[in-house]
Amino acid sequence: MSIQAVIFDWAGTTIDYGSQAPIFAFQQAFKTAGIDLTVAEIRRDMGLDKAQHIRKIMALPDVQTTWQQLYHRLPTATDRDQIYHDFKQRLLTELPNFAQLKPGMAAVITYLTDNQLPYGTTSGYDADMLKIVLPVAAEQGYQPRVNVTSEQTNGVGRPAAAMLAHACDLLGITDRQAVLKVGDSINDILEAKNAGCLSVGMVDGSNLMGLTEAEFAALTPVEQANARQMVSDQYHGVQADFILTSMAELPALITTLNREGEKL
Structure with missing residues (x-):
């Protein structure tokens, strides 16, 4: 078996070191x-569709208690819609400022292109958000062939398999075990498992680590090692197939898997 495609997440995986814009x-x-x-x-449910993420936040006991104290009632669907609208407008404004490719992505793009490996994305972004991110990413050489949001899967987002399965279908990949799903959250790993794809958890610059590039660089070597171990432990907890420190390690992983596939 050889790897036939790679499906990436966006913020925290390929762009936006530390997934800062949504926060x-x-x-x-x-x-x-x-x-x-x-x-x-906020970070505990990152990777979800953004509307679903807001519903999860508003269901938190502390949030519900505070809401009752402020408004003398529990939040309604209208309240959720209003917060989502506000969130979305703020995110649309901020996205261009956080769309720089993460370290190692340029080499990954070159590798995938040279080896004619198709790549795409699934995301908690919606179509409006992608309209802003895609051209900024394209200017940096990152042009995924397919970009799937929950709007294309009847509102079903991660950790369900629907978006990833649809991305595979769009790419014409029938063997899900020949697809790598690369992400930076627990929901990314669960999405891959539910879809029958191989999961890759990214450590540096991930949502799970939650640090900006400058914050991580300011840590001592011991602190950096501890931060990386904390993230790796969480990936191990959901049985990620592979855990990479940085995106720069992805080409070597694909090369190794392809060589092993040739021996089978």
């Missing part, structure tokens, strides 16, 4: 409604 937008949208969210409260 800012979530915090500001909820703050407008009187809710102060911690970064941990």
Whole structure:
């Protein structure tokens, strides 16, 4: 078996080191409604469709308690829609500022292109968000062949298999075990497993680590090693097939898997 395609996540995986743009937008949208969210409260469900993510946040006991104190009732669907609208407008504004390719991606793009390996994406972004991200990424040489959002799967996002399965179908890949899904959150790994694809967890610059590039660089070597181990432990906890420190390691992984496939 040889790898036939690679499907990436966006923020925290290929762009936006540390997945910072969504955090800012979530915090500001909820703050407008009187809710102060911690970064941990936001990051625990990163990787979900953004509307579903907001529903999960609004179901948190502390958020519901604060909402009742402020408005003397539980949040409604209308409240969720309003926060999503606010979140989306803030994210659309911020996305261009966080769309720089992560370290190692340029080499990965060259490798995939040279080896004629198709690649695509699944995302918690919606179509409007992708309209902003795609041209910025294209200017840097990153042009996925397919880009699947939950709008294309009747609202079914990660960790379900629907988006990843649809991406495979669009690429004409029938052997899911020949597809690598590369992501930076637990939901990315679960998506891959549910779709029958091979899962790759990215450590540096991931949502799970949650640090900017400057913050990570400021750590001591021991602190960096501990941060990486913390992320790796979480990937091991959901049985990720492969765990890579950085994107720069992906070409070697694909080469190794292809060589092993040739021996079978």
